[in-house]
Amino acid sequence: MSEAAEILAGIDQRIRKHRTAKLAVSVVDKAGRPVPNAEVEIRQTRHEFLFGSGIFRWNRGTKAQKTIYRSHFEALFNYATYPFYWSRFEPRKSRAHHDRLAPVIEWCKERNIVGKGHPLIWNHDVSSPKWLPKDPKKSLAACEARVYETIRRYKGRIDSWDVINEPADCFRERSFDEISFRGQVTKAWRMLGKGAFSKRCFLIARQANPDATLLVNDFVTKPSYERLIEQLVDDDGKPVYDAIGIQSHMHGNYWGVPKIWNVCQRFARFGKPLHFTETTLISGRPKMGDEIDWRGWDPEWHSTKAGERRQADNVEEFYRLLFSHPAVKAITWFDIVDSGWLGAPGGLLRKDFSPKPAHERLINLIKGEWWTQATALTDKAGRCSVRAFHGDYEIKARLGGKRKTVKFHLTKGGETEVVARI
Secondary structure, eight states: OOHHHHHHHTHHHHHHHHHEEEEEEEEEOTTSOBOTTOEEEEEEEEESSEEEEEOTTTTOSOHHHHHHHHHHHHHHOSEEEEEOOHHHHOSSTTOOOHHHHHHHHHHHHHTTOEEEEEOSBOOSGGGSOTTSOSSHHHHHHHHHHHHHHHHHHTTTTOOEEEEEESOTTTTOOSTTHHHHSOSHHHHHHHHHOHHHHHHHHHHHHHHHOTTOEEEEEESOOSHHHHHHHHTOBOTTSOBSOSEEEEEEEESSSOOOHHHHHHHHHHHHTTOSOEEEEEEEEOSBOOOOGGGSOTTSOOTTOOBOHHHHHHHHHHHHHHHHHHHHSTTEEEEEESOSBTTOGGGOSOOSBOTTSOBOHHHHHHHHIIIIITOOEEEEEOOTTSEEEEEEESEEEEEEEEETTEEEEEEEEEOSSSOEEEEEEO
């Protein structure tokens, strides 16, 4: 059996082991006596695992497009990435667009969708405002203030952050970098060095919100990223981050089973949750290396029927593999509508907002195969049990005119027993 075949063969067993737990329901009367033959309905209301997407287009397009976009987002995802690209979010000093973000944060909160801010510090032009001081020391102070003040301001509304974006390859020297990576954030970063600068930002972020989930995020999956992560520890040797972000934009070839699994295994050694923070799998002609114009969009990059079939197969395999790996806690699709980042046909929805086969595959997995809905009758001891996916649940028990509803969260561990008193 090949390496890929062996990994794929163990998916279902791993998912059962790492993503489900035994759930027992005991129905009793007011005196605590077992109630046999009670009808029990077990209904999952939310996944513990974070299935997400960038929510960048929440307020773009026509009224009809906004309605379709939001409907698809709510139906599929429980995790949203909010845009905090510094140059766009605060184009003028002290004039940040907090008002533009407030409605989408409230919309997500009403639907129990967890939000993450992305990114706080990145040395690309879109996150290096032109108003930053020319003095690297003053620019460093501005970066520190940005981290502290932003996290502090959104505490309780956004408690998850990509603090540092792409630190492993932050001093790139390819030709286009002279245009995209020459801002003051780069100069401040160079002044301290990759590791020291990144660590400093994390320590400040922790001061701003001790309970926040702090991520380092990078597209590099080579040892250079591992070496950078090894530097992100405090004086006691404890990591200053809470999770490791791994970007997985596949505008060229699909990674394939061995690489996906190897990346998970290598970064799992740090003992922190892995978040696949930026996933793109295209449904058009693959483009590699210099064919991509990193400085602009390609309006001629279209989705095709054959590409959509390939995308659907790759998406399903990719999600099954990651959901089966115990270290992975989140998968975020980068842009759910075609022609988003770089004009790529990398959406789950086409340009006209109609769903692609990949969208249907994910619905069938996330809200179908991996979603627990069950009914049962209690036995003589007043009990019934099921194997259920980790997440939030609503349990309804009834016998005749007596009814009881119980809400609870099922997570990893041994058997969980829920008591419904009717």
